[in-house]
Amino acid sequence: AQSVTQLDSQVPVFEEAPVELRCNYSSSVSVYLFWYVQYPNQGLQLLLKYLSGSTLVKGINGFEAEFNKSQTSFHLRKPSVHISDTAEYFCAVSDPGTGTASKLTFGTGTRLQVTL
Amino acid sequence: DAGVTQSPTHLIKTRGQQVTLRCSPKSGHDTVSWYQQALGQGPQFIFQYYEEEERQRGNFPDRFSGHQFPNYSSELNVNALLLGDSALYLCASSLSDTQYFGPGTRLTVL
Numbered sequence: 001a002q003s004v005t006q007l008d009s010q011v012p013v014f015e016e017a018p019v020e021l022r023c024n025y026s027s028s029v030s031v032y033l034f035w036y037v038q039y040p041n042q043g044l045q046l047l048l049k050y051l052s053g054s055t056l057v058k059g060i061n062g063f064e065a066e067f068n069k070s071q072t073s074f075h076l077r078k079p080s081v082h083i084s085d086t087a088e089y090f091c092a093v094s095d096p097g098t099g100t101a102s103k104l105t106f107g108t109g110t111r112l113q114v115t116l
Numbered sequence: 117d118a119g120v121t122q123s124p125t126h127l128i129k130t131r132g133q134q135v136t137l138r139c140s141p142k143s144g145h146d147t148v149s150w151y152q153q154a155l156g157q158g159p160q161f162i163f164q165y166y167e168e169e170e171r172q173r174g175n176f177p178d179r180f181s182g183h184q185f186p187n188y189s190s191e192l193n194v195n196a197l198l199l200g201d202s203a204l205y206l207c208a209s210s211l212s213d214t215q216y217f218g219p220g221t222r223l224t225v226l
Binding site: 107 | 147
């Protein structure tokens, strides 16, 4: 069975500072990895994904993540955050096997709080 | 291009009642997945429909059932509602490897 651990439930950061949101996963097979963002009272928006190839993945809104197979990690980073980045961030893993999107297993989320 | 749409936006029911939630996938997507997100938690996979059949199922009781129509839209039905069924219900559609989510339906059970 797959699982995802998001080590920080909340991350406070000042505007224009860099941020890293940590994600570790557990799986006995190869994986696809995703980061989604959820703004208050909204659904999930895809930030970025790792399927294969380059381990450094760039996403929307200036976010990037690095897949580290040996560490089983997929940490999300942004060099300079903005107030509008305040939201809940979810890391998720799925099984690549079937040719269509398999079920996603999510972490418990990290609340990014950006202040002036 | 319209994204994933869900209806209704909000719903209030009482214990023991039944509810139906609806989802229209993104244009061209043939697979629909449903997730339950309790307050302060990550989404939990309920089930997935492809070609009008339930393809995968998570650890949810039989009170949760679904359907997919020939136009790929989908319904989630929950019978005998419990207080613990109060949550945001998210629908996601996909064509290949990535799921795209709708805005969700907020279900409150009193």
